[in-house]
Amino acid sequence: MWWHALLIGVAVVVLGVGVGVWASGGEGGDSVPAAAPTSSAGGGSASPRPSPTPSPTRSYPLSQAPATIPAVREHTPARGPGWRPRKAYRVVAGDAELRDEAKLLAGELGLSYGGESRDVRAGDVLLALSGDEGADPESYSMTVRGGRVTISGPDEAGVFYGTRTLKQEVRGAGTAPEGVVRDEPAKPVRGLMLDIARKHFTARWIEDRVRELGDLKFNQLGLHFSDDQGFRIESDTHPEIVSRQHLTKAEVRRIVALATSRHITVVPEIDSPGHLGAVIDAHPELQLRDARGVPTRGAVDISDPDAAEIVDDLFTEYAELFPGDPWHLGGDEYQALTRSDPEASYPQLAAAAREAHGSGAGVAELATGWLNDRAGTVRTLGRTPRAWNDGLYRGTTVKADADIQVAYWTGKEIGARPPVDYLSAGREVINYNDEFLYYVLGEPQTFVYPTGRRIYEQWTPRVLRGTEAVPARYDAQILGGSFAVWCDLADAQTQGQVAAGIRMPLRATVQKLWDADRPRLSWAEFRALADRLG
Secondary structure (H helix, E strand, O other): OHHHHHHHHHHHHHHHHHHHHHOEEOOOOEEOOOOOOOEEEOOEEEOOOOOOOOOOOOOOOEOOOOOOOOOOOEEEEOEOOOEOOOOOOEEEEOOHHHHHHHHHHHHHHOOEEEEEOOOOOOOOEEEEEOOOOOOOOOOEEEEEEOOEEEEEEOOHHHHHHHHHHHHHHHHHHOOEOOEEEEEOOOOOEEEEEEEOOOOOOOHHHHHHHHHHHHHOOOOEEEEEEEOOOOEOEOOOOOHHHOOOOOEOHHHHHHHHHHHHHOOOEEEEEEEEOOOOHHHHHHOHHHEEEOOOOOEEEEEEOOOOHHHHHHHHHHHHHHHOOOOOOEEEEEOOOOHHHHOOOHHHHOHHHHHHHHHHHOOOOOHHHHHHHHHHHHHHHHHHOOOEEEEEHHHOOOOOOOOOOOOOEEEEOOOOOOOOOOHHHHHHOOOOEEEOOOOOOEEEOOOOOOOOOOOHHHHHHHOOOOOOEOOEOOOHHHHHHEEEEEEEEEOOOHHHOOHHHHHHHHHHHHHHHHHHHHOOOOOOOOHHHHHHHHHHHO
């Protein structure tokens, strides 16, 4: 009967509307609107009988790439409503190793933790290991389709970065856009270094920075905790050197544990043989003195075996506290080598150099030997040594060990060597360019506070010294970079002012370490996005 046919037609239209809204078609997940219902009689075509109250249909435009910092490298758009968190939704760990990441994300988005399972339901966020052993362990993919989100990667770190992308999407726009994100960093080292020796920072403030770094996909936090002005971490082997204001080992363990949960490695630095003034205050017998008996500020006498012993004691003690792989040896600004004739000024160093390295050796060879010995100590502790570029001297008969990573910060030092010197020798280099990445409290000498805009528009990891980039053929040897906070004039800013001052420079730095290409957003757009994301 005619009314029977009408009911069937209406039912088909309603079903078509539901498919048009929720179904996904093809690999891209495009929503497919239902075709208009048709009927046939006597072998011919007939126009569909119109519904007296037609149901509306919905179609979605192709999604836009997520707006995040750093920007995702690749996004395949799709049609669909995207994903928005609701209280009933869950975060599920598809693998036991991802339990912590799942619980963290669930808490951040106000969802429940759904346990360990790959059996997901509507609205769930699934975290899973992909098993792709050949991929970058920090890579991930995120698929938003069919009312669900799947984040997968070859390693926990990559999956964690996927959760940071989802968190930022929800925070900035309320909804994660439909489609597939495929993302990975350009550089494996993305760091912030804090000088906590000259200025005491509270554990809580450092923990806040760790959370900030994690959300921005940084993966290293350097702690320079020994210098002329202070030694800022509790010591059991040498408690006499520790400053009144310092971090306890319990506080450091909490910082390291929080950093580990964000896939951030904490890199310790006890700078030597210069910058040891706090140690010398407790052990004045170790201080370097020139031929006239005048003490040399911050420098230990590297001809004295006791100086090496105390530094190695500290390395061994702190190995348990800092379980990560990199270890910063310092090595910069040894004041003996700023004299016009170091051998004449410090005859005891010259004599020790000849005894250790032959008749033609001088103070630079002795200092290089010191650096190699300290590298040997941390190597036996299972660590990879790192040193400032001005601790590796030009033209010495004793060469710095090949596995010492170069932390390149300046070309202003005496006998400055250009970055290509290190790169052409095959060394791995990390960019700390003081022209862009040095935030020096009080702006002493020629330093000015770096701006996020200048980093964003002019700096790349290949700009190691000044403003000129090294040739592209060396790009693979540049492991990444680190923004650095130095506290030369410690009282020039409060902790809160430091946090505010480095906020945009940190975001600009990680954008260029994640993807060194010209950013898609203008600086004004990038800054507005940062304000929206918080």
